Amino acid sequence: xxxxxxxxxxxxxxxxxxxxxxxxxxxxxxxxxxxxxxxxxxxxxxxxxxxxxxxxxxxxxxxxxxxxxxxxxxxxxxxxxxxxxxxxxxxxxxxxxxxxxxxxxxxxxxxxxxxxxx
Amino acid sequence: xxxxxxxxxxxxxxxxxxxxxxxxxxxxxxxxxxxxxxxxxxxxxxxxxxxxxxxxxxxxxxxxxxxxxxxxxxxxxxxxxxxxxxxxxxxxxxxxxxxxxxxxxxxxxxxx
Numbered sequence: 001x002x003x004x005x006x007x008x009x010x011x012x013x014x015x016x017x018x019x020x021x022x023x024x025x026x027x028x029x030x031x032x033x034x035x036x037x038x039x040x041x042x043x044x045x046x047x048x049x050x051x052x053x054x055x056x057x058x059x060x061x062x063x064x065x066x067x068x069x070x071x072x073x074x075x076x077x078x079x080x081x082x083x084x085x086x087x088x089x090x091x092x093x094x095x096x097x098x099x100x101x102x103x104x105x106x107x108x109x110x111x112x113x114x115x116x117x118x
Numbered sequence: 119x120x121x122x123x124x125x126x127x128x129x130x131x132x133x134x135x136x137x138x139x140x141x142x143x144x145x146x147x148x149x150x151x152x153x154x155x156x157x158x159x160x161x162x163x164x165x166x167x168x169x170x171x172x173x174x175x176x177x178x179x180x181x182x183x184x185x186x187x188x189x190x191x192x193x194x195x196x197x198x199x200x201x202x203x204x205x206x207x208x209x210x211x212x213x214x215x216x217x218x219x220x221x222x223x224x225x226x227x228x229x230x
Contacts (some may be wrong), residue, residue, distance in 0.1 A: 023166035037221075044207060044221055044223040045156075045209075045221040045224070046221065047209075047218075047219045047221060050154065058217075095164075100169065101169065101170065102151075102154070102169050102173075102211075103150075103154070103209075103210075103219055104152075104154040104169035104209070105154070105156075105164075105166060105209075106166050106169075108164055108165075110163055
């Protein structure tokens with residue numbers, strides 16, 4: 001069974017930092033592009049970041065570029081998102097998402113809530 | 119503001135069909151056959167329902183179908199059931215690089 005479990009969310013002050021982790025099981029992690037997608041409370045989905053299988057290539061939405069860093073440890077089957085200089089508008093549920101054919105996403109974690117507030 | 123435009127709401131009675139639209143541009147929906155649709159029930163993670171415009175993952179009922187014409191993609195739910203009441207999001211590859219995906223703002227489907 002495929003499982004993606006995010007941890008690391010919580011309350012942080014504006015300007016602060018947080019690191020999200022996503023522990024994966026049930027598929028060969030090292031052979032899939034992995035992604036982070038977020039959803040602000042009551043809002044739609046926003047594609048945040050992606051990383052290639054070996055970590056050599058990454059993508060960031062303009063809204064987080066320069067502040068967030070995606071990484072992965074294939075030996076630990078874990079995906080990370082280091083977030084810094086956090087802003088109130090970064091408040092959202094962050095989902096760890098597995099890549100699927102044709103730029104779709106077939107497995108999602110349960111999400112972890114990040115709240116940026118003073 | 120989301121990159122892809124969806125109507126905020128749609129509704130239908132049990133057994134009826136409803137179609138949800140997703141409008142983009144020639145740089146995303148119109149330029150590639152890489153449109154996906156996701157279903158999200160309250161408090162749950164999204165679930166992939168359609169990929170590559172019209173393909174259904176294993177386990178998704180054939181009541182769900184997708185299509186595309188020009189810059190607009192559509193999701194049709196036939197034989198509406200109460201369990202279909204949820205938020206639906208479309209997405210498309212946007213071609214900037216190998217990863218760039220954009221989402222629609224979501225459509226709340228109500229089964230009357």
